[in-house]
Amino acid sequence: MTRLSRRTILAAAPSALVLATPFVARAKNYGPGVTDTEIKIGNTVPYSGPASSYGTIGKAQAAFWKMTNDQGGVNGRKINFISYDDGYTPPKTVEQIRKLVEQDQVLFTCATLGTPTNSAIWQYMNQKKVPHLFVATGATKWDDPKGHPWTMGWQPNYQSEGRIYATYIMKEKPDGKIGVLYQNDDFGKDYLKGLKDGLGDKAAKMIAVEASYETTDPTVDSQVVDMRAKGIDVFVNTAIPKFAAQAIRKAAEIQWKPLHVLASIGNSVAATLKPAGLENAKDLVSDFYLKDPTDVQWKDDAGYKEWVAFMDKYYPEGDKSDAGNVIGPCFGMTAVQVLKQCGDELTRENVMKQAASLKDFTVPMLLPGIKINTGPTDFAPIKQVQMGKFDGTQWRLFGPLIAGAVT
Amino acid sequence: MTPPEDIAAKEGLPFAAAPDLGPEAEVRVPTLGRIAYREIVVAAAVIVAALIPLAASSFVTFQLTQVMVYGLAILGLNLLTGFNGQFSLGHSAFYGIGAYTAAIMMSHWSVPYVLTLPAAGIVCFIVGVAFGLPALRLQGLYLALATFALAIAMPQILKFHPLENFTGGVQGIVIDKPDPPFGLPIDADQWLYYVTLIVILLMFTAAATLVRSRSGRAIMAIRDNPTAAAAMGVNTALYKTMTFGVSALYTGVAGALGAIVVQYVAPDSFSFLLSVSFLVGLVIGGVGSIPGCLVGGLFVLYVPNIAESISTGLAGAIYGVILLLVIFVVPTGTAGFARAAFARLTRARHS
């Protein structure tokens, strides 16, 4: 009798953590925004204004939560995903976040988008002790468990990508003359810094041109022409798709063939390479952590098919060539894992604790082998990327998964 | 020449709407009674404003603080555009300079926040005058382009890397929210609300006094007919430059308050779109109306939220539609509308 009951308890214990049966010793413990049937999650994204092209990330995440709810929610609770427009202006982000935290009383926020916008609420979230999870920006500062224990990034940071390019260039063209095209913006400068850090002492000697552009510039043709004239033979192109495509096309047009490294922010086949001309994009080198849905190599991949089915059913008006629609659901899936680990102890403290206890978690649209890992001193969920070279129709991944985390 | 006693009644009428005034001026409402009426309304409004934070949540208090801050910035633009007839698309730059002045003083030099407000005002006054001098030679669209250039240049300068040690570059500056002094039993949001309310009261009163003064008449005379104003001995260059300075001062103080309220400054907060927001607020509130600026502030803060609540995907388009509807219904802004309604009421009473 006693043996039996002990065995029952032992067997029940692991599942109790997940399924949260009411008989577990650990009582239900709810933070703000949680009931027996619902969990509130907040989000801000620019749906209007000049950065509205990112709005689709919020819509894709909302579609993902709708699917989750249709499938029964998480541990029996439906997710109430509240996403507001901040127009990519920091004061508006502060207002909307305060609305989410103080009025809507969300349990945590997931994938608030943008570096300046998240910087504006960084202090607020940490003072209020609201989990500020998986911010949709690649700035390095989000991995700061000591100073900001309530904020966590998600994607590999731009600086570590810059370092990875540096390592690659030093191997391939140690005597190269480097030209960098970057957006005069937080991420552009982060890429540049990472590249410089990675090159170390050689940076000053190797980087011959640092050309910035503004998003209001019509073209970057002048920058490309300038680089060719100055004899650049390693071109690090960290531009967003529109300008990356212009640069690729212009380089081909003026018959300039440097070693062309393209940052992950602009390496989509449909969004960048097709408009630039696939033939012009041959031999480009880039790095990846997500599967590019427009790359034919994934057409039979299970994760890709699952994503297409999701898009068809829950976000049919969404553009399947937009990388934002890939990353949106990925944020959601990571949050689901956190909630599952939380079980019935849905307090802000526990959400943060579980977010910092992700072990070898993966989502279908991440490159094979890439694992999400976090810990009390590690708030950078994704650290690995893989290099790839474009063969004229698809990216050919090569080499091992590289971890270049900057902390 | 307008008789002085009508100036108060005429206070801040937009140029194109001026003909509407005719009947009202003929009615000759006793000036004293009119002013008393106005003061009662203002006093009631101030009392209500002072009570709001005690009843509202700290989030609403925070929103209303921002409304007042935008209202103050719009008042700055109004002094220049509405009263002096100089068009500006560059006020986001003055707002940004004010905000950065406050942020840099607070974060680098630990200056108390209260002192950053006059400092921001002075800095912006100097920049405004410096910009007003070349602007003297420009009119209309050409002035619009020059001020537009200022708005476009500001984020670039704030990002400019040699200045990064001061400006924080693209990452901006995070500042702390001031706590209420003397152990007052209110929270930081309520305290900031009252600070802003006091600043607003002082500066709105000052503006109202200015436009009724001799200088105010000169400023408006330049707007209505620069040549005639010059012929009557008004030093147009001096007044235009000074108006530019004062206008920048107002918007700069608003910027400093805005930085403290939001606790963060970054170059992207002060883009040209902010100037567009101010312009929209100015027109919706009423060109040349001082209380209208607060209506403009309400519009700037709340209408995007309303648009978003109707459709997230089409938030921008719905905002545009709302804007068009307002312009169709009240082409001269809410102040023009209120004035016309008031004129009709008084006419009915006196006939």
Next chain:
Amino acid sequence: MELLLQQVMAGLANGAIYASMALAVVMIYQAIDHLNFAQGEMAMFSTFIAWQVMQWGQPYWVAFIVAVALSFVGGVLIERVLFRPIHDAPVLSNIVAFIALFSILNSGAGYIWDYTIKSFPSPFGHKPLLGAGLMDTHEAGMIGVTLAMLALLYLFFRGTRLGLAMRAAAANPESARLVGIRVGWMTALGWGMAAAIGAVAGMLIAPVVFLEPNMMLGVLLYGFAGAVLGGMTSPGGAVIGGFAVGVIENLAGTFIPYVGRELKLTIALILIVAVLMVRPSGLFGRRVVSRV
């Protein structure tokens, strides 16, 4: 030296973009006496219409003609429906209406066609023209079309009764009305023409910058600068102004050490404002003498 030549050429190529936009800006300014802030978005929307027609399988020139024709009609309709009713409202209210139109078109295009960039074909192709990639056939074609539009407009305004009537209606509506010109319709016609010119400009620009809802944001900015630099009253001046802005901006970005690239737009704008100090009505603009 080679770099200088290259940058001047690249500047002229960019300048052609600004010049075509500046031309449309000045056109509508002549017709309605206001600066149309939504001009760029109208051009973008027209270009999307052409793109959509091509997606439906029609050849380029069919799409081109459809887009220009629809834009003309659209321009007339916008004037009749949106701007006629607020014709007597203050100038600033009109400007706010432009801002509203801007917001509607920009957000609407994003909603209908998404934000990923789309390539847009050029009737001239992208072949190198002057060796070493100084300028390609499309850029040369763009310059040619802009100059041709300018010539046609000149002939239209100087040589036809309708053109004369439009000028009269814009310059002095009261007198024009007295001699029997239907001023309201002249204004609407001006809108239609400006929209059509904008459509052509958009379809010339899209092959260079790629088609997306925000493609005209920067272009319009530089187009305004070009138009103001040249003088708002002079279509020829606007075209020259547009080219000048392109060249100035490129040279500033390339040759001013240290600050050039990061602040090139600022520098270009400062130069333009400096020019305006000397010539307050633009390089080729008429000085408007106000009567007392």
